[in-house]
Amino acid sequence: MAETGRLTRTPVAAPLVSPVTLLRIAIILALLAAWEFLAHSGWLYRDVVPSLMSIGHALAELLMSADYYFHLSVTAAEIGMALSIGGALGLTVGILLGANRFLSKAFESYLYYLGPTPKIIFFPIMIMWFGVGPESKIALGTLSCFFPVALNVAAGMRQIDKVLIRVGESFRANSWQMVVKIYLPAMRHPIINGIRLGLGVALIGTLLAETKLSNKGIGFLIIQAYSIFDMPRMYAMLIVLFVLAIGANALVGRFGGLHDIKRL
Amino acid sequence: MAAQNTSLDDAILVADDIGVRFETAEGPVIAVDDVSFKVKPGEFLSVIGPSGCGKSTLFNVIGGLLSHHQGVVSVAGETINGPHKSIGMVFQEESTFPWRTVVDNVAFPLELIGMPKAKRIERARHFIALVGLDGFENRYPGELSGGMRQRVSLARTLASEPKILLMDEPFAALDEQTRLLLGDKVLQIQQQLKQTTLLITHNITEAVQMSDRILVMTYRPGKVKRIVDIDLPRPRTSEVVTSEPFGRYVAKIWADLREEASRGMRDEEKHALQHHGAAS
């Protein structure tokens, strides 16, 4: 009954700027103003909240230095390697666990419980095994991203609509065709989601390892800025890092959100 | 009609003494027992029975998706052993590929046999038009209604040009009007292609409307109770349901089915009682 009130709502001509956008702008402006006020108040320990100007300056400086892009490429390459190795391992293990009930019952609970444990504490071991160079960071990123990919793929494999498999069989698809044309596309959402989660933790694992012990990469730059107490530069680097991470995540999500969401 | 004059010896599909049993916690259950029948080329045969009579099991046996059964199914004299290329299956459940457009869904079986892209798209378009979905070629199943999606499945199976079209309650998930209209479509296509069809259903109207013969099955274990010849003129449409002989066929089959369905119901009640008795 109360519903009818909603149905009779007439469309209102949209204002030039929607209230949501206005509110967003207002919140951002308020935050920036509060920030600037804090920066100039002198209440806080020096430079903990640097002025917006100095952060902007540091940001511009950062984005224009070739050195930064070198470190960025080092970190990106490490994360890329970690995601490729960890993702491939996760996909393989996930498919095995998803396809075989026995293997799943025997081993999946180990993965399930090892998944949400801190991975950075394995870093000392990774250093012993792979040295202090990029290899140990890649190893930690790989370790981080393996679990979400494997668990998502295993669960996704079990959730495949059985009738689609029967369709493939009824048209006499061979094993290769079954995998490429039925299993993988049917699992695309869990796979993409696993990769999205895997990317997130690989990024964290790699960067944290860099902050702990390294001589190149974004994590190294952040900890270097910390050690010389260059706060504007640290803020600038965190801002760029967050933008890149959120962007990469959205990109993977967009990539996986095909046209058939309604059915899932 | 032509089909009825030919003798059963040139049957295209022969099911001989089919039996299936499943192991369950309460011991073995005989789902299908001693089912034999023949389908002539161009004929429309329906298998009807109450739920639990093993219809879908029979569907899987004929489709070659179930291997542990007794008896033999042969197509044009060739014993089947796994899914046969001459049999095209349409499933009861939603079975379009959500990640493929309509045309790519329909082209799927052609893709599997390695037909060149241009050619298979052309073939697919032909069958899409046949089921009346022209204009929707590039839509995704998620954008279509349930009835339209089921027509995509039908077109996909027809595109593999099977000698025998095997359908398992293809309209079960649809509403009554859609079901009747879709039945018209299937009848029209079947008559146009002279498509040999085996329809599994629990809907009497649907069965009588479309079939040349109806095989009535018993409740568990599923056996052949009776085979009824439907002597209604062709071409038929859904309007046939208002005719007087139609009503007589329906009444006749319902008399058979009622016995089986109520036996099934009693059995299920007994089952539920036992289970709850054990639980409380």
Place this chain on the structure above:
Amino acid sequence: MSATTTPARRASPGDYLPPVVGIGSLVVFFLLVELLIQLGAVNRFIVPPPSEVLGSFGRVIVEEDILQRFLLTLTECLTAGVMLTVFGVSGGVLMHRFKLLQQACETWVAAMASAPIVLMYPLFLVIFGRNAWTIIMMGFVAALPPVILKTIEGIAGTRKVLVNVGRSFNLTPTQQFWKILFPAALPTIFVGVRLGLIFALINIVGVEFLINFGGLGQLINELAERYDLAGTYAAICFVILVSILFFMVLEKAERWLRPVD
């Protein structure tokens, strides 16, 4: 048709086989590592023999105040957990209450959930100093987005018919919230708090390790810096076991608190 599904079966000996194989292969794996090290095929100064790691468990527990460290980490974690519950849930409720706010900020919160927040730990170190608050705040902030998001999801996901039941009884908005929306959202909110606590633990142990301060995480760092190989391995195993236990307890608690639905 129903014959194809097998209803709940009684446990048969076959059911015990997979877990036995699982544990068995784990044992075999460790024995193999032990053997390879004893044979000299694997450098024992890179991978200590499992027997040695097992042996140093007792030493690490007794000599390194592991109970106290455990309690410290747990306290940090629970403090962060309380803050998460208070601020995360009320933040979610607030955003649900003021639709405009939700429309404006929900995507921001979701974006933050995918940002590497824990990388801000050097910043927190500057703001809060090298003390437990850096660790707690890091755990809190890094785990906040999922709690807010799950709270919103829970309230917004209340079944329409329940909302209409409330309306039909002419409930005031406050009553509607406390009697209908909040109880209906509780299971999802529990999921959010559980996720938040897990993230908090992961980040807290991680930050302890990274800044070399606090409880269990610091222990690993310390043993590694002392080149106590077997001790490092044992401490890592211990922390992993504690995290798994924490995770299991939270799962049990959530199942216990969740009303039957």
